[in-house]
Amino acid sequence: MPTDPDRPDASSSPENAPEESTPEERGPDPNETPEPIDMLAPLFREEPLRPEGGEAPPMWLWMTIFGVILFGTFYLGSYIGDFSADPWLQGRSIAAASEDEEATEVVVDGGRIYNNRCQACHQADGQGIAGQFPPLVESNWVTGDKGRLIRILLHGMEGPMEVLGEQYNGVMPGWQNQLDDAEIAAVLTHIRGEWGNSASEISAEEVAALRDAESGRSGAWSAEELNDPANQGFPEGADLGGGTEADTTAAASEATASANQ
């Protein structure tokens, strides 16, 4: 065995001695005369070195790749939405939702509408912000006359007003374009019954009646206008839905009385 000049230690240490024993060490076999062909046996044991990069990937990898392609094709085919820019899924769900709405009565959650649209100014506790946005709690504007309150929601309100002894001078937007009758009724019922308020409910019919009666109005109300009894309560002969009328008129007259104090 030739000595490697770069690794003198490796060749000299006994641990790194060559593992195959040479014929000289084994000694001659007395029973067998080696044929010349046997001496070439190590050559036949060797397989030729395969060129790199030509190995076939394992079967499981093929299966995974084809599985992914198959899944992707079906998924894309199912959800490509006619190759249109309009989200096909959404169109279907809109149509399905509106059909459902016709079939079942929709429950409008006044609390949720309040959180989305009113809470920013009037705050989660209904206390408003001193000097900026008036409170709804214990305010006669909320718990008092229904007609006045509905008018504020429909068309908004601006200018100086007094709430619980404090002066406010802001602008509240009207919501007649954003909210329908049932939604206005729900959110008003919510604020009239929340945070210790315990005024009567407001129905969608009552909102509809005032939306009709005041349909010509575009600007916001002022406190002065709304304290005029002509702009309170409901127009005569309005269809307010059965059952609530007696309650309504009682609350309205009571509120008018207190508002005019």
Next chain:
Amino acid sequence: MTRAFLIFMGAFAAILMSFTALALVPSLQLAAIEPTPGTTNYTFEERLGKQVYMREGCIYCHTQQVRPNGFGSDIDRGWGPRGSLPGDYVYDDTHQLGTMRTGPDLHDIASRQPSRDWQLAHLYQPRSVSPGSVMPAYPYLFEVKNEAEVRASEVTVPIGGDYAPPEGQVVVATDEALALYEYLMTLEMQEVDDS
């Protein structure tokens, strides 16, 4: 470099594929999009407000895209009556869709929160109207000046509580703040037919 041609063709194919999938096909799909009925092009002031919106980096915390039912809780949160449609953005030459939602989505903010008093006070100091808000304040869009110096044409912003200006002074909105408000008021989702 014996395979230079092969490498070049591979790179070219990769670029061509991504260009087709990301640019060509979408532009073909979107070529015929009509504006959603009810949307209008920006006025001068609204466009100015959009510039302020972009300059102040509102997009880093606010998206302008409502996901449809079945793709999250956007509609349940009250962020809009429906999912956003391509026609909503026809007039947005630089769209502000956004990807991050540190704050709420603004695609329907004009419907949700049309009060100018609130919007301006909220821009001046978010904590004054929304306790605990993490939104930065933009006091440089406003001017604090003596009450006597306020001209009739100027818009004063009522600020109360801890953030109120010193006695005798008021907060006045600059043109930029008013333009930004006008831009925000364009962000309203229009009703669409189901068809």
